[in-house]
Amino acid sequence: MRLLRPLLLASAMLASLPVAAQELRIGFKAAVTGADPHQNYTPNRNVQLHVYEPLVLQDPFMRLQPGAASAWRNIDPSTWEFTLREGLKFHDGTPVTADDVVFSIRRASAATGLRTFVAQTRNVASVEAKDPRTVIIRTTAPTPLLPVQMAVIAIVSALAAADAGEAEFNGGRAAIGTGPYRWVRYTPGRDVVIERAASHWREPEPWERVTFRFISNDSARVAALLAGDVDVIDNVPPSLFGEVRASDRTQLITTPGLFTLYMYLDHFRDQVVFATGPDGQPLARNPIRDPKVRQAMNLAINRVALAERGMEGAADPIGQFAGPGFIGHDESLAPPRHDPAQARRLLAEAGYPNGFGLTIHCTNDRFPGDSRTCQAVGQMFTAVGIRTIVEPLPAAVFFRRANGNATQDPEFTAFMAIFASSTGVASESMTTILRTRNRATGAGSLNRGRYSSAALDVALDRVDSIFDDAARERAMGDAARIAIEDNAIIPVFSLRASYGLRRGLSIVPRGDQYTYATTIRVAPSR
Structure with missing residues (x-):
């Protein structure tokens, strides 16, 4: 609890800041390869979690918090019940139902290739909709870590994602989630653009638009920060810590x-x-x-x-x-x-x-x-x-x-x-x-x-x-x-995890090294 208290206080402080129509530009080391959240690739997931939400979220130390589900409990050793948030909606305005969750978990468990969620869904025997807001997951054996495993399974719209492939997700037609941002544009090898959702169950985000620019070269990424071309960068190389610290325009955060x-x-x-x-x-x-x-x-x-x-x-x-x-x-x-x-x-x-x-x-x-x-x-x-x-x-x-x-x-x-x-x-x-x-x-x-x-x-x-x-x-x-x-x-x-930020911004750093716009704010004046 000692470790979490400063982060929780920081989160509360960030949530209290006013909404402003601003753009946040993030220099991202790894290139995102697609919008389909059921291909388990870390750089993709970092960006996708702005757009899609799992049933359960994770704090900076990966401890569980309510997400698309407001509550969960185990009914018996092999049965879990998840209750969806009341009034939860997708970006297209359609309500989220238990059927969407059933579809999403089944789709994630059936994904093929190297980047799958088969390990996280290994014990799932069945997923059922008890009613529009209640999902029942039965497992092949007692699975106490099921809520943790569900924290990595994004919920997508069954209507939008049915039979959708890579092109439909990347183009945005199937990229419909419940997150604080909606998918706008993906340019392979260059950037991803997301915009603030019209509504969300949390406080509205201060950033109207967020652009993730892919800058794989470490020196170029740091140079972009120092020049003011981006506001935040991830993965600052240790050899360049000194340059970021020395500038009166930037700051270095590690965790x-x-x-x-x-x-x-x-x-x-x-x-x-x-x-x-x-x-x-x-x-x-x-x-x-x-x-x-x-x-x-x-x-x-x-x-x-x-x-x-x-x-x-x-x-x-x-x-x-x-x-x-x-x-x-x-x-x-x-x-x-x-x-x-x-x-x-x-x-x-x-x-x-x-x-x-x-x-x-x-x-x-x-x-x-x-x-x-x-x-x-x-x-x-x-x-x-x-x-x-x-x-x-x-x-x-x-x-x-x-x-x-x-x-x-x-x-x-x-x-x-x-x-x-x-x-x-x-x-x-x-x-x-x-x-x-x-x-x-x-x-x-x-x-x-x-x-x-x-x-x-x-x-x-x-x-x-x-x-x-x-x-x-x-x-x-x-x-x-x-x-x-x-x-x-x-x-x-x-x-x-290492982040470079322009001065005047603050960030709540994460152990998974993800760079969330939701944790970046204009720092309060002293």
């Missing part, structure tokens, strides 16, 4: 974030291409399958140096799946200490007294500092005897090779990428990146190392069955401890 850099490890191959003996020859067995080798790799990483120097203060060391204040954070799981001497001893005990060779892969354009961090980790591994070659790749190439597909396994042996669950819940992160893969339920959909642990699966099953919030968070810590002690994956640091 702890959800996105965590992990080192994924190959757990499923007996032999690997990217690990070799001291002489460069292939190894008879995959060294990473040895727990002592994984622990040695973990201890070789100096997280404090990476966060403070390598990332120039734009990251926080982490040793688990949720940072302080977020759902599932466990105070007892501190970031591992940097202990190169112990790492060398563990390698010797594992049968590698002379170390071995390793190639690690990472992105070079996913976040500011990704390639530099990867190079630093490679040097840390080399210092303990794991002679490391670093291969940074463009994200489009990296993820194609790292994820694999239905007919091809992931290629890499040790590789680094950032991840955050859209729910902001630690157990959902583990379900996505570490649970034993199950295509039917969506579990392990991004389990790139093909890790499988019966103990972890059972622990996560237990989390999924507990309805008491405090007890469930303790159980998340128990599950996280299993994965961390086994070095199933190696958390390195969490990225801080």
Whole structure:
């Protein structure tokens, strides 16, 4: 509660400001690829949540708040009831009914491709309209986290979206939601324009029009802010923090974030291409399958140096799946200490007294500092005897090779990428990146190392069955401890959300690093 109180006070202050006909211009690093809210892609969702609303909203620490639903309750362990807001309407003036919610959840659960909501709807057995304002969701098993999972499913108009495809959403015909803004224009590769909705259940927004300009180049995005071409930018690179702070026209805001850099490890191959003996020859067995080798790799990483120097203060060391204040954070799981001497001893005990060779892969354009961090980790591994070659790749190439597909396994042996669950819940992160893969339920959909642990699966099953919030968070810590002690994956640091604003504006920063016009206001005069 201590963490939330300042944010709640700030939100109340922002809501009290008068409505004015103004335009807000946001410089956005990632290009939006479409208006269909049932394709689960973070940059798209950031913009789409201005237009569409889920049943349940999330505060800056991802805790739940009423959204399109004014209330929800579990009738029995496998049945949830959601009550829609009275008088809720779509942007075209038609009333929102339970049938629209049923349509939306079914549509989201049926979406195909890499960016789906199958994990969030994995336990949904049926969705029914009890009456025009009441939705009943039945699950295949007790699902205490269902409201959290519903927080990422946007409600669309069944009338407008029926049989609609990409063109209908992007053009605006099907892009009908209940949010504080309505969809106006999408220009691929350039911008998205939204305008204040004629009415909304919250106080009217002060911004009549909001433009999200796509400026992928970090220097160009900062230059646009400094020149006054945009009012706000996201993802300020740490190397340019000083420029934003130094200008008398701009200000820098940072906050702890959800996105965590992990080192994924190959757990499923007996032999690997990217690990070799001291002489460069292939190894008879995959060294990473040895727990002592994984622990040695973990201890070789100096997280404090990476966060403070390598990332120039734009990251926080982490040793688990949720940072302080977020759902599932466990105070007892501190970031591992940097202990190169112990790492060398563990390698010797594992049968590698002379170390071995390793190639690690990472992105070079996913976040500011990704390639530099990867190079630093490679040097840390080399210092303990794991002679490391670093291969940074463009994200489009990296993820194609790292994820694999239905007919091809992931290629890499040790590789680094950032991840955050859209729910902001630690157990959902583990379900996505570490649970034993199950295509039917969506579990392990991004389990790139093909890790499988019966103990972890059972622990996560237990989390999924507990309805008491405090007890469930303790159980998340128990599950996280299993994965961390086994070095199933190696958390390195969490990225801080960073925003540049022109002076005279204020923002309530979010842990998911989203940039919401609804949290940006003209600062009150002092």
